[in-house]
Amino acid sequence: GEDVEQSLFLSVREGDSSVINCTYTDSSSTYLYWYKQEPGAGLQLLTYIFSNMDMKQDQRLTVLLNKKDKHLSLRIADTQTGDSAIYFCAESDTDKLIFGTGTRLQVFP
Amino acid sequence: GAVVSQHPSWVICKSGTSVKIECRSLDFQATTMFWYRQFPKQSLMLMATSNEGSKATYEQGVEKDKFLINHASLTLSTLTVTSAHPEDSSFYICSASTTGLGAFQHFNEQFFGPGTRLTVL
Numbered sequence: 001g002e003d004v005e006q007s008l009f010l011s012v013r014e015g016d017s018s019v020i021n022c023t024y025t026d027s028s029s030t031y032l033y034w035y036k037q038e039p040g041a042g043l044q045l046l047t048y049i050f051s052n053m054d055m056k057q058d059q060r061l062t063v064l065l066n067k068k069d070k071h072l073s074l075r076i077a078d079t080q081t082g083d084s085a086i087y088f089c090a091e092s093d094t095d096k097l098i099f100g101t102g103t104r105l106q107v108f109p
Numbered sequence: 110g111a112v113v114s115q116h117p118s119w120v121i122c123k124s125g126t127s128v129k130i131e132c133r134s135l136d137f138q139a140t141t142m143f144w145y146r147q148f149p150k151q152s153l154m155l156m157a158t159s160n161e162g163s164k165a166t167y168e169q170g171v172e173k174d175k176f177l178i179n180h181a182s183l184t185l186s187t188l189t190v191t192s193a194h195p196e197d198s199s200f201y202i203c204s205a206s207t208t209g210l211g212a213f214q215h216f217n218e219q220f221f222g223p224g225t226r227l228t229v230l
Binding site: 041042044045096098 | 121143154202219
């Protein structure tokens with residue numbers, strides 16, 4: 001079945017850039033997503049990218065997609081303490097979302 | 110817009126009792142609702158997909174007789190955990206989707222509720 005993998009933990013200094021990586025196995029993915037989950041809360045969609053795109057930028061967020069390697073990344077510029085959360089990548093080719101394992105981002109002053 | 114609520118936000122119950130969790134789309138009609146389960150420090154696992162007025166489709170390994178899903182209207186879906194046991198303790202999250210809605214103009218964007226934490230003693 002489909003599998004989506006992420007590194008578990010990332011720690012960055014406030015003001016630096018954060019890069020969260022994700023690999024997936026389903027070559028038929030149509031959309032790939034990044035979600036943010038704060039403690040005890042549901043998921044907030046940050047951004048998504050269509051599978052025929054290589055890059056998408058939205059304010060401080062930059063998504064890069066390497067479809068050949070099935071690799072997705074999320075770069076957060078000028079990371080702030082409010083960005084501390086768990087970040088999930090997800091893929092879909094139908095209505096169903098397959099989530100990655102999540103990366104806990106910790107931002108320290 | 111596109112707000113999804115869940116009730117209760119947390120519940121503690123005794124082993125053997127049943128617990129009902131509600132998921133509501135507050136400002137749109139959800140053609141499809143999804144139920145997820147999240148264990149501590151783990152990812153979301155899809156339990157089932159439900160469409161209004163029809164039976165839910167359960168993922169492999171999810172007991173349909175234990176996790177009863179009812180999607181009686183376009184704004185409400187319920188998940189009932191029957192005869193709950195400590196191993197059912199988890200964070201349950203619902204999402205709702207419809208076509209042509211959302212800031213990203215995405216065809217089938219899912220909007221997530223805030224989750225319900227279930228603790229079974």
